[in-house]
Amino acid sequence: MTDLRTDITYATPGEGSFGDYVALLKPRVMSLVVFTALVGLLVAPGSLHPVEALAAIIFIALGAGASGALNMWWDADIDQVMKRTSGRPIPAGKVAPGEALGLGVALSGLSVIMLWLATNALAGFLLAFTIFFYAVIYSMWLKRATPQNIVIGGAAGAFPPLIGWVAVTGSISLEACLMFLLIFMWTPPHFWALALFMKSDYHKANVPMLTVTHGRKVTRAHILVYTIALVPFALAAGLTSIGGPVYLALALVLNLMFLQGAVAIWRRDEARAEADGYATEKRVFRFSLAYLFLHFVAILAEAALANLPAYAAFAAQFKILEVF
Amino acid sequence: MAITREHDLHKRRSGRNVGLAVVLALFIALVFGLTIAKVSGGAALQAFDHSYRPSLDPDHVRFQQR
Numbered sequence: 001m002t003d004l005r006t007d008i009t010y011a012t013p014g015e016g017s018f019g020d021y022v023a024l025l026k027p028r029v030m031s032l033v034v035f036t037a038l039v040g041l042l043v044a045p046g047s048l049h050p051v052e053a054l055a056a057i058i059f060i061a062l063g064a065g066a067s068g069a070l071n072m073w074w075d076a077d078i079d080q081v082m083k084r085t086s087g088r089p090i091p092a093g094k095v096a097p098g099e100a101l102g103l104g105v106a107l108s109g110l111s112v113i114m115l116w117l118a119t120n121a122l123a124g125f126l127l128a129f130t131i132f133f134y135a136v137i138y139s140m141w142l143k144r145a146t147p148q149n150i151v152i153g154g155a156a157g158a159f160p161p162l163i164g165w166v167a168v169t170g171s172i173s174l175e176a177c178l179m180f181l182l183i184f185m186w187t188p189p190h191f192w193a194l195a196l197f198m199k200s201d202y203h204k205a206n207v208p209m210l211t212v213t214h215g216r217k218v219t220r221a222h223i224l225v226y227t228i229a230l231v232p233f234a235l236a237a238g239l240t241s242i243g244g245p246v247y248l249a250l251a252l253v254l255n256l257m258f259l260q261g262a263v264a265i266w267r268r269d270e271a272r273a274e275a276d277g278y279a280t281e282k283r284v285f286r287f288s289l290a291y292l293f294l295h296f297v298a299i300l301a302e303a304a305l306a307n308l309p310a311y312a313a314f315a316a317q318f319k320i321l322e323v324f
Numbered sequence: 325m326a327i328t329r330e331h332d333l334h335k336r337r338s339g340r341n342v343g344l345a346v347v348l349a350l351f352i353a354l355v356f357g358l359t360i361a362k363v364s365g366g367a368a369l370q371a372f373d374h375s376y377r378p379s380l381d382p383d384h385v386r387f388q389q390r
Contacts, residue, residue: 015333015336016340017336017339017340018343018344019338019339021340031330049361051354051357051358051360051361052361055354055357058354100328117357117358161343
C-alpha cells in the first residue's frame with residue numbers, strides 16, 4: 001500500500017468548513033444590515049410581537065447574506081484578482097462556485113417567504129427586490145458596465161431600514177424613504193473615498209470605477225458634489241416623526257464634518273495624496289462609517305427619548321415634515 | 325500519515341454537520357415561536373378540549389353577567 005499518498009492536505013472545493021459558508025454571506029455587511037433594519041423596525045409607528053420582530057431581523061439579514069453569496073458566485077473572477085477579496089471562499093478554493101450559487105438561491109427563497117409569513121407581503125416583496133437589485137442589477141450588470149455602478153448599486157444597501165419599517169407598518173412612508181435616501185446618497189462618497197486609496201485593485205480587476213474611467217480629479221469632484229447632495233436628505237429626516245432636536249444637532253455637526261472632509265479631498269491633488277499615503281482620503285472614509293452609524297443611533301435615541309412626555313412635547317415643534 | 329477519523333477533512337465535515345444541525349434547530353425553534361406568536365397574539369392559548377368549559381362560552385359569560 002505504498003502507492004497511496006495520504007500526505008496531501010489541500011482543500012478540495014466542496015470541503016470547506018462551516019465558517020467558509022458563513023463567510024459567503026458577508027457577515028460584516030450583514031451586521032450593518034441588522035443594525036439599520038433594526039432601527040427602521042424599532043422607530044416605526046406600531047408594534048410587532050417580539051418573536052415576529054426577531055424573525056423579521058433574522059430574515060432580512062439572511063436575505064442580505066443570500067445576495068452576498070450570489071455576488072461572490074458571480075464576481076469570483078474579479079475577487080481572485082483583487083488583493084482585498086482574494087481570500088474569499090471561492091477564489092481561495094474552499095467552496096465551489098456552484099455551491100455558492102445554490103446557497104444564495106436557496107437562502108433567497110427561504111428568507112423572502114419567511115419574512116412574508118412573519119410580517120407582510122410588501123416587506124417580503126421589498127426583500128426579494130433588494131436581492132434581485134444587488135445580485136442582478138448591480139453585480140451582473142452595472143458593476144462591470146458603468147462608472148456610475150456605485151451610485152445606483154447603493155440602493156441595495158439602502159433598503160434594509162425601509163424593509164424594517166414596512167415589516168411593522170405594512171406601508172412606505174416619508175420617514176422610511178428618507179432613511180433609504182440617507183444610505184443611498186452616502187454610498188457614492190463613501191466608496192469613492194475607498195477607491196482613491198485602493199486604486200491598483202480596481203484597475204487590475206478591470207472594474208470601471210470612476211477613478212479608472214474618468215480619473216482621480218473627477219472622482220474628487222464627484223465626492224464633493226454627492227456629499228453636498230447628501231446633506232439635505234440627512235437634515236430633512238430630522239424634521240419628520242423619526243427626528244427631533246437631538247438628531248438635528250448631531251446631524252448638523254456630522255454633515256459639517258463630512259462636508260469639510262469632502263472639500264479637503266477635492267482640494268488635494270495626487271502628488272500631495274501620494275506624499276502622505278492618502279491620509280485625508282483614509283480619514284474621510286473612516287469618518288463616513290461613523291457618520292452613517294451615528295445618524296441611525298440618533299434616530300434610535302429620538303425614539304427612546306419620545307417616551308419622556310416633556311421631551312416629546314418639545315421635540316414635536318421640530319417635526320414639521322409630513323407628506324404621506 | 326494514515327487516513328483516520330482525525331484527518332483535517334473529517335474535522336471540517338464534522339464542523340459543518342454540527343453547524344448545520346445547530347442552524348436547523350434554531351430555525352425550528354424560530355418557526356415554532358412564530359407560530360405561537362401568530363396564533364395567540366401573545367395571549368395564552370385556550371380552547372374547548374372535548375369537554376364543555378363555561379368560561380370559554382361567550383353566551384354563558386353574558387348569562388352570568390345579567
